[in-house]
Amino acid sequence: MKTIAIAGTFDTKGEEYLYIKQLAEELGLRALMIHTGVFEPAFQPDVSNREVASAAGVELDELAAKKDRALATEVLSKGLEKLVPRLYQEGKFDGIISFGGTGGTSLVAPAMRALPIGVPKVLVSTVASGNTAPYVGTSDIMMIPSVVDVSGLNSISTRIFSNAMFAIAGMLLFEADYEPEKKPLVAATMFGVTTSCVTEARKYLEERGYEVLVFHATGIGGQSMEALIEAGFIEGVLDLTTTEWADELIGGVLNAGPHRLEAAGRNRIPQVVSVGALDMCNFGPADTVPEKFKDRKFYHHNPTVTLMRTTVEENEQLGRKLAEKLNMATESTVLMLPLGGISAIDVEGQPFYGPEEDRMLFDTLRRQVDRSRVELIEMDEAINDPAFAGAAAQKLIDLMQAAKA
Structure with missing residues (x-):
């Protein structure tokens, strides 16, 4: 069974991410939930924000006490950038998806870029229709416009989130039989x-x-x-x-x-x-x-x-x-x-x-x-x-x- 990493701030967006987890499981995928927020999550993740912060060499309690959102985003982004490739190398997941605005997109994108080319990466974002170069860089991240803000479930966001899950599920569940001849x-x-x-x-x-x-x-x-x-x-x-x-x-x-x-x-x-x-x-x-x-x-x-x-x-x-x-x-x-x-x-x-x-x-x-x-x-x-x-x-x-x- 394939595993999908679902990364996001579960302290404020529990509803959306629980919906995505449920949909992933209905599609026959395991879900590896990675919490990237500063505060306590709305549900128990598989990878805690403490682990993410620790990967950047910072104690989460110290980070939260500073009440500096920009600093928190920077630290957690660095931690995620180190942690996510390691989890992939350990075989913990096969593809990754996340949803966010400018902050969430900036936090998760570096970790996605650090993964090898070919690993499915889907990022639903409020900034997907603008200049995506700072987020995609030279990677193969697939960015999908969220259309509405990534905040709660509604008739529009549910359809967008579902389509994103169907897209990455297709990448994970279907593989081409064609194996090209290896050439220099x-x-x-x-x-x-x-x-x-x-x-x-x-x-x-x-x-x-x-x-x-x-x-x-x-x-x-x-x-x-x-x-x-x-x-x-x-x-x-x-x-x-x-x-x-x-x-x-x-x-x-x-x-x-x-x-x-x-x-x-x-x-x-x-x-x-x-x-x-x-x-x-x-x-x-x-x-x-x-x-x-x-x-x-x-x-x-x-x-x-x-x-x-x-x-x-x-x-x-x-x-x-x-x-x-x-x-x-x-x-x-x-x-x-x-x-x-x-x-x-x-x-x-x-x-x-x-x-x-x-x-x-x-x-x-x-x-x-x-x-x-x-x-x-x-x-x-x-x-x-x-x-x-x-x-x-x-x-x-x-x-x-x-x-x-």
């Missing part, structure tokens, strides 16, 4: 303007027995890839599209944070890196572009995406940053420069064609990259040329084979 996993980064390159490289790798996971370089894509590398899923990285660094340094909307391009080097995972789409910084609709950029060169990709050409000065900055990250690696790292153009619109006759800007990027990388750590390969072709894609894919294969030798 390669992560690749792609953007619309590097699609031809990555598609060709992916085909090349798949024909030679590799499975390729493609990540769209839109900020969360790069973060997700880095997280999977850290988690040990990936055996090789084809990071041909590093455009997220342009957004990070210049102020675009698709940045992946300051630790992008670190995981492979830190974990000694073979990586082939290029400068795909560093000719652009991304914004939303044209009227959302900051005023300070009004005199720059733009390309309106579609009504909701506006691209801004990077300048000579920005390309020097980008070259320094990429070199800094690549120099963190100790082995199995190659940087490939497509001298003919770094995106589909950075070739002769296209709107972002910029020989001077690209030259600065290339020259900076040539100066700043530590050749004792990083192999530098230059090719005359543009990044979307099949010859460049094939060479990058084969180089990664060579690195992965050498790493196993």
Whole structure:
């Protein structure tokens, strides 16, 4: 019999969680009740709030005496983040569900994110229809809008809660019979303007027995890839599209944070890196572009995406940053420069064609990259040329084979 962990503040929401527990049992699931509130629960949980607080190194009575809700949420969240993965590893549950407003969502989400990808995670929340990135991060949490407040049972909340339970019950009770062939996993980064390159490289790798996971370089894509590398899923990285660094340094909307391009080097995972789409910084609709950029060169990709050409000065900055990250690696790292153009619109006759800007990027990388750590390969072709894609894919294969030798 499968077990579902039900996490929440049972001191004020006993009615809702008892309903969920009853429904879980009617569906043939065991329920592991985890109390995340500060005060005494409305019913006896399987995992007490004292255990949650203790996992964070704090005594619950001391926490309650301070009467500081923000502090309590922070402490209990940290405790739950440590406790929940441990309970999962001990085989105490198979999936997890929770319900809450902003506080409850913030408290439980880190614990869900700490669970492995593939473990069913459902979070019914009042903030599920807004910006969910702070809660979901790079995980596979399924967030469901609560529609009404998570407070008591009514004709709307009961239907939403029931649907959420039916959803996670389906995840737990039904498993696919299909077991894919185990192949070495390669992560690749792609953007619309590097699609031809990555598609060709992916085909090349798949024909030679590799499975390729493609990540769209839109900020969360790069973060997700880095997280999977850290988690040990990936055996090789084809990071041909590093455009997220342009957004990070210049102020675009698709940045992946300051630790992008670190995981492979830190974990000694073979990586082939290029400068795909560093000719652009991304914004939303044209009227959302900051005023300070009004005199720059733009390309309106579609009504909701506006691209801004990077300048000579920005390309020097980008070259320094990429070199800094690549120099963190100790082995199995190659940087490939497509001298003919770094995106589909950075070739002769296209709107972002910029020989001077690209030259600065290339020259900076040539100066700043530590050749004792990083192999530098230059090719005359543009990044979307099949010859460049094939060479990058084969180089990664060579690195992965050498790493196993």
